[in-house]
Amino acid sequence: MLYDKDIREPLFDYLEEQYGKIRIIEEKQMGRSRADVVMVLPKALCGLEIKSDADTYARLSRQVRDYNQYFDYNYIVVGTKHAHHVEEHVPDWWGILTVESEEGKPDFYLLRQARENPKVNWKRKLGLLWRPELVHIQERNQLPRYRQKSKDFVIDKILLKVPRERLYGQISDELFERDYTVIEKDIRAYKKEALLKRLK
Template sequence: MLYDKDIREPLFDFLEETYGKIRIIEEKQVGKSRADIVMVLPGLLTGIEIKSDADTYVRLSRQVKDYDRFFDRNMVVAGSSHAVHVREHVPEWWGIITVEQTDLGIDFYVLREPRENPQMNWKRKLSLLWRPELVHIQELTCMPRYKEKSKAFVIDKMLLKVPKEQLSALVSDELFERDYTRIEEIIREYKIQNRPELKDQTGKKKRIKSRIKGRRKSTIKTR
């Protein structure tokens, strides 16, 4: 029997060999679910759900709905115990990869390639970016800063002003460059620069506390 921990590292190697330049982001909160893997490709985000031999389909219906709101494409990686029935539990546009233990190690087989997700919501996809990353896209596309406006307002304007193909490429670029070791510093700097009320009367910067959740680790795999 293969467990999630047995599958992950060999899966990363398989994805790198199959897709080339990728970035793997693990355990990303999407709606009410947590995406096992977000695979960043140039101009494309793919959500990947792992169903090991030890897992059930109890939560999969909810996970499918959440994944489909955020990602351009989605895939399920299923243990051999699920290989026969997994098609019945995911939409026809989801890719399916089966995994099993062989004498030579962990073996992956692409049962079905993922197709374009017709239910992806651009607002949800853009919400995956930090506000400083959205600001960078605004700068690159010569958009106003909208310093006093909400993140949701900025996303709405971005969808009106930036062509979708260009936006897909820019979103991937931001995620390729994201530095999780500096997340608190980056967000703190953004807030100080864009919210004058965070400075005291002497002009000194106040300390800002940021809570970071829904993130465990990130790896970049390029080829």
Template sequence: MLYDKDLREPLFDYLEGYFGKVRILEEKQIGKSRADIVMVMEKALVGIEIKSDADTYARLAGQVKDYDLFFDYNIVVTGTTHGIHIKEHVPEWWGIITAEEADNSIDFYMYRKMQANKGVSLKKQLSLLWRPELAHIQNLNGMAKYKEKSKKFVIEKIGEKIPAEILKPQMSEELFERDYNLIAEQIREFRVQESRNALRIRKKSSW
């Protein structure tokens, strides 16, 4: 029996070998679900759900709805227990990768290739970015900084002003370059600046 923990590292190697240049991000909140893997490609984000032999289909319908809002493509990875019936539980545009044990290793097979998801929301994708990353995209496109505005407001403006064909590669590049060692400090500095801006605005309004 293959468990989630057995699949992850070999799966990462398989994905990099199959797709080429990618970055793997794990355990990202998407709506009411949590994506097991976000695979960043140069112009697209791919959601990957792992259904190991120990998993059931109980939550899958809700997960599919969330994945389809956030990702350009989606893939389900399944052990042999679910291999035969998994296609009955995910939309036809979802890719399917099957996994099975073989000679003390795990073999992966692309049972069905992923297809473009037409229901993806650009604003939902932008919500995966942190404020410093959004600010960098704003700067790249000559947008106003909107430092005193909420993240939701900034996302709305980016979605309105930047065409998807320009924005998609920029979002991917931000995620390719994301440095978890630096981002906490960047976010702290960003919030300090936001607080200063808010205080300055309150002072002006009281004059």
């Protein structure tokens, strides 16, 4: 039996072979659920939910609703126990990857290719970005910084002013460049700047 921990690293290798330039973000909070894997592609975000043979479908319907709001494409990655029934549990635009043990190693098979998610909520998708990343997008599109406004306000302005076809690549660019070692410092600096502006 393959467990989640057995699947992850080989899955990342498989995805890199299939897609080339990718960035993997694990355990990303989205709504009331947590995405097992977010795969950043040059012009799309792809969510992947892993259901190993040790897992059940108990939380899947809620997870599907959350994935559908955030990502351009979604996949479910399932062990052999779930392979025959998984199609009943995910929308028909979700891709399906099966995984089984071959000579002690996980082997992946593309059962169904993902199609573009018709339910993606662009406000939620942009909400995956941190405030300094949104500032970069504002700068790239010659928008005001709206320093004293909320993150939701800024997202609404971006969606109003920037064409979606341009945002696909810009959101991916920010996530490709995300540096977890410096972002905390950037966020603190941004909040301090915003606070000083309010005090003035």
